[in-house]
Amino acid sequence: MNDIKEKLHGFSVNEFQQDLINWFLAEKRDLPWRKDQDPYKVWVSEIMLQQTRVDTVIPYFNSFITKFPTIEALADADEEEVLKAWEGLGYYSRVRNLQAAVREVKEVYGGVVPNNPEELGKLKGVGPYTKGAILSIAYNIPEPAVDGNVMRVISRILSIWEDIAKPKARKLFEEAIYELIDKEDPSSFNQGLMELGALICTPTSPSCLLCPVREHCSAFVEGVQAELPIKSKKKKPKPLQMAAVVLYDNEGNLYIHKRPSTGLLANLWEHPNVEVTQSKSKTYREQLTEYLESEYEAKVNLSELIGTVEHVFSHLIWNISVYSGEVKNKPKETLKRITKQELEQHAFPVSHQKITKMWGEH
DNA sequence: AAGTCGGGGAC
DNA sequence: GTCCCAGACTT
Incomplete structure (x- = not known):
């Protein structure tokens, strides 16, 4: 009542x-x-x-x-x-x-x-x-x-x-x-x-x-203050496997991508990345290489795995395998070329700040 | 009504 | 690990 x-x-x-x-x-x-x-x-x-x-x-x-x-x-x-x-x-x-x-x-x-x-x-x-x-x-x-x-x-x-x-x-x-x-x-x-x-x-x-x-x-x-308020639980976040790369060239530049203007982390900057799937014939590293070629026309030799980043959102979890790689050609304009110093002028989600930090320390 | 949308601090 | 925080928007 x-x-x-x-x-x-x-x-x-x-x-x-x-x-x-x-x-x-x-x-x-x-x-x-x-x-x-x-x-x-x-x-x-x-x-x-x-x-x-x-x-x-x-x-x-x-x-x-x-x-x-x-x-x-x-x-x-x-x-x-x-x-x-x-x-x-x-x-x-x-x-x-x-x-x-x-x-x-x-x-x-x-x-x-x-x-x-x-x-x-x-x-x-x-x-x-x-x-x-x-x-x-x-x-x-x-x-x-x-x-x-x-x-x-x-x-x-x-x-x-x-x-x-x-x-x-x-x-x-x-x-x-x-x-x-x-x-x-x-x-x-x-x-x-x-x-x-x-x-x-x-x-x-x-x-x-x-x-x-x-x-x-x-x-x-x-005496029921500990019982109130009633609040139903929300469901658990769903895990998602990602692979990301800190991309650079032989002149010390970095290549970053601006996220779409809608949806998750809209208009923020990120290191190139893609969702990957397990148990196929291809490794995460190979899937990421093919993505960089098809999405950005970037020819890249990826490093071995640098490390992994886990990042928890309200409704999902990113498990990110992190690589680095040197681009051998000029990729599409949808990748922005910047210097390392210019990183700090761009807004990155915390997950990708973790990636930058991992790359700097590896 | 349920899902989307971040990150961190308290326990 | 869990919960939840001076919530709003979309579907």
Whole structure:
């Protein structure tokens, strides 16, 4: 039985708001995106924080804002430079969508981030959570910002046993937040819920004895805080066998490839590589040689195996056999010739940074 | 509703 | 090894 208003009978909304907000104002972490309420900086931080921990984001946020301090600066930047600033953060479509949205704000909204749900929610990469976060934190508008923290905290506070992994669960929690949110300080309320989830109401072994709202917490009263939230497991990533080569010529140049503009690691650079299959008559090394010839018209003598790289994604695992090789001719233009120094101007996925490092050390 | 899309830290 | 993180988009 998950009728929110039913659960709120006897629940002191005002006291809950004050206990949460007072705790947040006293204990909140000093984070770089909390220095002001600039909607652009709030926006950038919220995109970076999607599925990414605070400690990981901090250095990226600081350097990103230094490089692109304003909407104008980000709108006018080259995508290559923007991707480089995101290198290693993952989910790279986040920053490509962010730049597209920032360009729209510059052109359509005169450089002012919209302060209403309708226009804000239409921007690329701004979903239900980010929309609510920007409205509440930058503009102090009482809209829910339901992320993983909020679903965990509220599931315990109100004893909600819905599976939070299901898409429809978020709407239930938004409904709850509309009832609970402080209209005077929605910014501190929303951030307080997330801060509580990050510092106190953690996934495993929550620190209930330190919790500022434990007397409002249904799960604590019932002693089931460790059972909540309910979250179904996702399936395991699928392994994929790859072969890659660090390709060079006799003048010290390297040859790299730009990935397609859609899909996995879109628009990032990589060492030439191909998926290979086992138990055929051909070795990985032979399959890679034939691929380089057919795809890039590159005549290459590959080295023996330098080593292997394993890289785990959310939904797949790359097992990469790494080779090096000297090109004997001029390959197709789809391979870009660069010097070793120019490597650092290109954004590579971490898996291919591992390959570069392995080659440098072998 | 389920799959795609990164990477790293905590346990 | 496992889980999960200040989620959004596509199909």
